[in-house]
Amino acid sequence: AAAVLWAYEAGRGVTEKRRLVDATDAAALSAAAFQARTLDFDAYTNRAIVANEAVIAQSVSLRSFSSYLNVLLPRAAAVTQWVPLLDAAMATLAQSWAQVDQVVQPSLAGLETVTSLAAHDLAAAQRLMHLGTLEAVPALVRETLQSADPNYRLTTGGEAMLARWAFEWVEFASFYGGAWRWRPADVVTRSLDGFTTARNF
Numbered sequence: 272a273a274a275v276l277w278a279y280e281a282g283r284g285v286t287e288k289r290r291l292v293d294a295t296d297a298a299a300l301s302a303a304a305f306q307a308r309t310l311d312f313d314a315y316t317n318r319a320i321v322a323n324e325a326v327i328a329q330s331v332s333l334r335s336f337s338s339y340l341n342v343l344l345p346r347a348a349a350v351t352q353w354v355p356l357l358d359a360a361m362a363t364l365a366q367s368w369a370q371v372d373q374v375v376q377p378s379l380a381g382l383e384t385v386t387s388l389a390a391h392d393l394a395a396a397q398r399l400m401h402l403g404t405l406e407a408v409p410a411l412v413r414e415t416l417q418s419a420d421p422n423y424r425l426t427t428g429g430e431a432m433l434a435r436w437a438f439e440w441v442e443f444a445s446f447y448g449g450a451w452r453w454r455p456a457d458v459v460t461r462s463l464d465g466f467t468t469a470r471n472f
Contacts, residue, residue: 294419298416301411309400309404323389330382330383333375337375338372404440405437408440
């Protein structure tokens with residue numbers, strides 16, 4: 272009878288341990304999946320931010336080229352004014368480009384401002400996502416454990432591990448998004464020439 276009771280209790284203990292392991296694995300997997308989604312969001316938004324910066328760089332270069340032509344063409348027209356047929360063509364070209372430049376400069380400057388603001392909005396969305404993850408992951412871990420068994424609770428050690436995770440999450444996530452964003456900024460800055468690097472807001 273003692274042997275049967277021992278076997279029964281040992282079996283119950285093993286079953287309970289298996290349930291507990293499954294519950295903790297499910298909680299860890301849920302937390303990891305949520306973090307992965309956040310990092311996917313960072314990856315996509317960082318690509319969008321880099322693309323926006325490339326658009327700004329191209330726009331600044333185009334405005335610079337337009338300004339250059341706006342200065343060059345009247346000088347060329349002054350040089351060719353004594354050449355028959357070429358004088359009228361160059362004068363017309365200079366006047367035409369001056370009108371194009373009047374449209375190009377404010378239009379592209381507006382595009383640069385809107386694109387820069389969009390990049391700032393994407394970075395703000397990343398910060399919100401990181402803060403949301405900081406709040407959601409511990410709640411998700413607790414909820415997953417509770418759904419497995421209403422009696423399951425995190426121990427003091429488990430709560431300490433969540434606190435440690437929160438600290439590590441803030442440190443880790445700061446490399447990929449949010450206010451710091453030094454990695455994509457470094458990639459963009461090193462890919463630009465000196466003129467576009469020195470552009471103002």
